[in-house]
Amino acid sequence: MKPIVIVGAGQAGSALAAKLRALGSEAPIRLVGAEPVPPYQRPPLSKKYLLGEVERERLYLRPESFYEDAGIELVTDTRVKALDANTLAVAFEDGASIACSAIALCTGAEPIRLPEAVGGTLGGVFTMRSLSDADALVPAFRAGARVLIVGGGYIGLEAAAVAASRGLEVTLVEMAPRILARVACAETAAWFKALHESHGVEIREGVGLRALVGDGTVRSAILSDGTELPVDLVVVGIGVRPETALAEAAGLAIENGIRVDAFGRTSEPGIFAAGDCASFPWNGGRIRLESVPNAIEQAEAVAATIMGVGAAYVARPWFWSDQYDVKLQIAGLNSGHDAVIVRPGDKPGSVSHWYFAGPRLLAVDAMNDPRAYMTAKRMIEAGQSPMPSAVANPAVPLKSLPTADALLTEQP
Amino acid sequence: MIALTFVTHDGNRVETLARAGTTVMEAARTANVPGILAECGGACACSTCHVYVDPNWLPKLDDADEMEADLLDFVWQPDAARSRLACQITLTDALAGLIVEVPANQG
Ligand SMILES: Cc1cc2nc3c(=O)[nH]c(=O)nc-3n(C[C@H](O)[C@H](O)[C@H](O)COP(=O)(O)OP(=O)(O)OC[C@H]3O[C@@H](n4cnc5c(N)ncnc54)[C@H](O)[C@@H]3O)c2cc1C
Ligand code: FES
Numbered sequence: 001m002k003p004i005v006i007v008g009a010g011q012a013g014s015a016l017a018a019k020l021r022a023l024g025s026e027a028p029i030r031l032v033g034a035e036p037v038p039p040y041q042r043p044p045l046s047k048k049y050l051l052g053e054v055e056r057e058r059l060y061l062r063p064e065s066f067y068e069d070a071g072i073e074l075v076t077d078t079r080v081k082a083l084d085a086n087t088l089a090v091a092f093e094d095g096a097s098i099a100c101s102a103i104a105l106c107t108g109a110e111p112i113r114l115p116e117a118v119g120g121t122l123g124g125v126f127t128m129r130s131l132s133d134a135d136a137l138v139p140a141f142r143a144g145a146r147v148l149i150v151g152g153g154y155i156g157l158e159a160a161a162v163a164a165s166r167g168l169e170v171t172l173v174e175m176a177p178r179i180l181a182r183v184a185c186a187e188t189a190a191w192f193k194a195l196h197e198s199h200g201v202e203i204r205e206g207v208g209l210r211a212l213v214g215d216g217t218v219r220s221a222i223l224s225d226g227t228e229l230p231v232d233l234v235v236v237g238i239g240v241r242p243e244t245a246l247a248e249a250a251g252l253a254i255e256n257g258i259r260v261d262a263f264g265r266t267s268e269p270g271i272f273a274a275g276d277c278a279s280f281p282w283n284g285g286r287i288r289l290e291s292v293p294n295a296i297e298q299a300e301a302v303a304a305t306i307m308g309v310g311a312a313y314v315a316r317p318w319f320w321s322d323q324y325d326v327k328l329q330i331a332g333l334n335s336g337h338d339a340v341i342v343r344p345g346d347k348p349g350s351v352s353h354w355y356f357a358g359p360r361l362l363a364v365d366a367m368n369d370p371r372a373y374m375t376a377k378r379m380i381e382a383g384q385s386p387m388p389s390a391v392a393n394p395a396v397p398l399k400s401l402p403t404a405d406a407l408l409t410e411q412p
Numbered sequence: 413m414i415a416l417t418f419v420t421h422d423g424n425r426v427e428t429l430a431r432a433g434t435t436v437m438e439a440a441r442t443a444n445v446p447g448i449l450a451e452c453g454g455a456c457a458c459s460t461c462h463v464y465v466d467p468n469w470l471p472k473l474d475d476a477d478e479m480e481a482d483l484l485d486f487v488w489q490p491d492a493a494r495s496r497l498a499c500q501i502t503l504t505d506a507l508a509g510l511i512v513e514v515p516a517n518q519g
Contacts, residue, residue, distance in 0.1 A: 374486030
């Protein structure tokens, strides 16, 4: 029997393999990953792991014995070099190749690096994607060191929070007019900016990085406003690119990631994709998500498709971030919103920001307010929208927010 | 190692062993217990590791903190006395033999 080969042993790849077995697949399953470790969770890399609060083994999604017991052949430290879409085969760097009954691409994303010309390859310059990135960063996070964080997205902000908690001197630059510009409203951005400033982090918005200088190791950063900032290390968090090289070379359709349909099928029969590398249909358009829940659920949907019991994948987007003692939970996707309602929480310091498009609730950012998050998530998934005026009034309990049927009241 | 048992909603029992200091969620993931999704991997952010603790074991558990209690208030079919998030229960020798039930739904 030809194996099902899963390329990429990350969050999506491991979920896909486990789900195939859970659905009763008796095919040989080979889970091939380029990294030298079993599949692990990335979120703690910029949170508790960087703080030194969890050991490495606890990042592993499952112990190695799990794969053995489930009859999943886990092949680590091995990169797939090419795919052949016609013969449904994968080729390895050592020249070997195998014929497959199905191929699932779970290749994730690659961090965008600073080019060498602006000092991106100097020592002391780090990215934050893999366990080995985090392992390199941990010893450089010494109290008193001066760190520049480039990029004010969630990963940059989490790294800033850990650095500040560990006693580093932290400056964060964001080229856009404000932090979180791509992912959150101005209210949420301002809230997090104030949080970081209260922990001594200097946030400079509308300021880009021109170049890093040093001989061998970075010594200073020249910013777009002309200032030269002495630094001991730099963490670059300027986003990721979906890892599509294999798919592209094999002639698969690419559209902001590997293009798949609602069942996780790429443009070539027998080849599937899931997770950070894949874009899928959403609300008449197409999106690509970079989150653990999406990686798991989309991968499970692909497993079901392969087993012939597939159903269209409907994403239920949500996300979280931990910074200092704040837990941010996000339900839904805010793109297309035209109003944001601020709702103070029941406890000091808790607040939620509700994004609406007309009468329809799209998303919520809840800061230390799990009750608001849970309420909004349920409503969004059920297609319900609360009355904005009730949301704005903290005297109206979350459990009795009056709803308006979003579809009936939607503006034409 | 600490023995513990998961009872799934269809009545199956999954018996497993876990290291002290790890969580009930981690034990479930290792043993591939169906019905525990644990999407946030133990960050107390998702509530998809909800379980009902066997009443005999309740007195041995620490109380849920505010974050956990708030999430539990909104899970599918909460039980004020027995609902917990599996990722917030750290296994100790005192919990040897622990029994938890897995709800039919984490929705
Ligand atoms: C620091 C950090 C913090 C994060 N925090 C959060 C968070 O709080 N909440 C959240 O929801 N999400 C978070 N994310 C995002 C989340 O981790 C990703 O969305 C998730 O890991 C995607 O899973 P994946 O399987 O698609 O990709 P990955 O987990 O990246 O796995 C892809 C794997 O494929 C391998 N691979 C690629 N090409 C090949 C090849 N040719 N041959 C063999 N192997 C290959 C790669 O080496 C990699 O191991 C965070 C990510 C990072 C980096
Ligand atoms: S695993 Fe997410 S709350 Fe327990």
